[in-house]
Amino acid sequence: MSEILIAPSILAADFGNLAAATHMISESQADYIHIDIMDGNFVPNISFGFPVTQAIYKHAKKPLDFHLMINNPDNYLEDCVNSGAKIITVHAEVCNHLNRTLHRIKELGALAGVALNPHTSVDVLKNVINDLDLVLIMSVNPGFGGQKFIENTYAKVKEIKQLADAADKNILIEIDGGVNGENAPLLVKAGANMLVAGSYVFNSMNPSQTIQSLKNP
């Protein structure tokens, strides 16, 4: 079985002490730091902007995984890279020229990801499967941490795995929302190889140990 990548979401951290949260993730077995950018427009919540992500980047010893829950993501791709983005994921629902956006992300030197809301069909990826590095499946409706995992996600993971296998394409399949110790092994079994976890990590007694337990199920 290939390695499972873990990306704890900083959204669930204490914003008064982001340096400590960044340090904790950096010293843990995590592979990425998941950065949720929300604009109060595509999603009904605002998280933080680039001055904050630059501050996180200064303290980070792990690569940053940007998840853009915003309209017009094309306007902010450079800002992500200047904040240390190794992965940039845009939502299929807001990209009129998804192929162009994915190629721009790669030109900027980052891995290119596409996120799908729970209602969005996997079919939208059929014609860009060879242009992307990662698919992020939302397992909650985006906008907030701490929501309940949507069970239909397993079926979607399998569909994406099939699409990628048929194209003979090795991609990251990242799951975001409500991930915990119970659903993580089932997600991996379905074909996921990258897991985001916010509240499950940061609300636990020992966040670093929780990251370790997700990494080695």
Ligand code: DX5
């Ligand atoms: C939700 C965000 C998630 C969020 C996950 O819109 O995209 O990354 O931080 O938080 P949990 O793990 O608490 O559902």
Ligand code: ZN
């Ligand atoms: Zn996210």
